[in-house]
Amino acid sequence: MTWKVRAIRGATTAAENSVAAIREAVHELLDEIESRNDLDLSEVVNVTFSVTRDLDTVFPAAIARQRAHWQSVPLLDVQQMYVRTDLSFCIRCLIQFNTPDPTFEVRHVYLRQAQTLRPDRSLSEAGLRAATAG
Template sequence: MSVRGIRGATTVEHDDAKEVLQATESLVLEMAESNQFKPEDIVSIIVSTTVDVKAAFPAKAIRSIEGWTYVPVMCTHEIDVPGSMRKCIRVMMNVNTSKKQEEIQHIYQNNAVQLRPDLQKQQ
C-alpha cells in the first residue's frame, strides 16, 4: 500500500454557491469511482479555486457526502496567473492504495479537460 496523489479539476459557469458545491461533489465522486477507493482510504484533500470562485467553500460539498464527514479537507486559492483558466476548482487527493502511479485515473470535467489532456482517460 502506498499514498498516491489523484488530481482532478472542473469548472463552473457562474460563481454561485449551489453550482460550486454540485460541481465539487460530482468531481470527487467520479475520482473515487474511477480509482475504486473509499473515504477511509483518503489521507487528505486539498481543494483550490481560482480567485473568481468565492461563493462557497468546496470543502463543504465534500464533507456533506455520506461517509465523507471525517475526511480532512482544506481549501485555498490558486495563484492568479494572467491568462489562466477562470472559474476553476482543482482537487488533489492523497489516497492509500495498492495501485501503481500509472494506474491512477486523474479526472477532469467541463472546461478543465483542457488543463491536462495527456492525463485523460482513454475512451
C-alpha cells in the first residue's frame, strides 16, 4: 500500500472582527470539511490558516486546537497577502493529510461570501443536500 499526501482547501468569511464571529466561522468551516471529506484527523499532516489583514482578534488555529481530537494536529496561522480587491474578513485553510486511498475524492469547502472565490467548488444549500442524499 502506497500512502499519498493530499490537500483540502477551504474558505469562509467572518461576520466581523470579533472572537465570537471568527470562532463561529472557523467551527462551521471545519465541521463542513470534516463531514464532506470523512477526514481522519490521525492522518492530518498539518493545517495552515490564512486570514485577511482585517481579522486580528484571535488566531483560527487557537480555535481549531480547542476542537475534539485537534490538540495534536500541527496548526499554523499566517496573514493572507493584501490585495486591495480581496474579500473582507476572509479565513482560508489548507489541510494536508496522508491517505492510502489513491481514489480518495477531495471535497473543497467554500462557505458564506467565500463562495465567490471558487464558485466552481461551492455548493448551494440545495445542491449540498442533493449531493449528500445521493
